[in-house]
Amino acid sequence: MANNILAFAESRGGDLRKVAYEAVTAARALADATGGEVHAVVAGPSGITAKAGALGTYGADAVTVVEHPAFADYNPEALAAFVAERAKGGGYRVVVLIASAQGKDLAPRVAGKLGVPLASDLTTIRLDGDKVVGTHPVNTGKVIATVTLTANPAVVSLRPGAVTAAEKPRTARIETAAPAGDPAASRVKVTQTIAGNTAKLDLGDAPVIVSGGRGLKAAENFKLVEELAAAFGNAAVGATRAVTDDGWRPHSDQIGQTGRQVSPNLYVAVGISGAIQHLAGMRTSKTIVAINKDPEAPIFKVADYGIVGDVLEVVPALTAAVKAAKGH
């Protein structure tokens, strides 16, 4: 049985993304259990090789890098061919991807090329003898399904944020490779990228998310949510569908069953009732704080900390407290 683990390290615009470190961290934990190595794969435009060494900090023993101008944007066909070729060549136990927007598209392509099943959007993963065992929220998060993979390699995608990137430094061997085929000849081409969220931090990358709901009463009161996020300094702003449907926030900010699925370290729900469709997108957050004037609001059932009160009073006080704690 193969011992090594392959991690796909996602990049965007010539830089590694936070999810790249999450994939390597998850792969490191698996490799520590098998006694094997972590091999990461990275594809990007010219210059990406210089960034690859950072993956060693998170536990990669070796990194295979392919540089090609056609990898400046997401190139599904060429990338799937490259990752599958690496996976075949190395005899890996598990291939780990993160179920980001890119990973959700790439993982089934890789599994398809390898002719193995895919376990997607897992929140935990471990090895149990010959099997790979993962958990996966279903029915909008009301049920946690356990999935067992016996295929070799097992291809999995983990929910963004489900694994916290953790340093396990080593000096990674950096190897460069040629792409599988000609990436420029791909039938699928990205012709334009429109940034949906112009905020500093993407919802998938932010360790803290401050999210607002209809309890804020009016679009202009969302500035309270933005101010609290700014006080944290490392927070992104999210919203419920009630709010995005009303045009208070762009649809790209929506969290939930039909929006983004997030697992930050801290999720602050401001004036959000906790409808099952919203919980589906955030209940795997590590710590949940809810502020709602209704003590019976369902959001309190998933919250680790609850504040019963008017958001228009509580949020400015919380912002002041966060600023004071951070010394600004």
Ligand SMILES: Cc1cc2nc3c(=O)[nH]c(=O)nc-3n(C[C@H](O)[C@H](O)[C@H](O)COP(=O)(O)OP(=O)(O)OC[C@H]3O[C@@H](n4cnc5c(N)ncnc54)[C@H](O)[C@@H]3O)c2cc1C
């Ligand atoms: C098929 C389908 C898919 C859906 N997908 C999603 C999705 O992806 N994401 C999503 O979010 N929703 C989704 N929804 C909608 C979802 O069912 C809820 O309608 C929505 O999440 C409610 O948003 P809300 O919590 O902002 O508003 P509300 O449910 O109206 O809750 C507002 C809350 O604010 C509190 N409040 C009011 N005033 C104050 C105050 N002054 N101070 C403190 N608290 C106050 C109230 O007590 C209440 O709990 C979906 C629905 C369907 C049918």
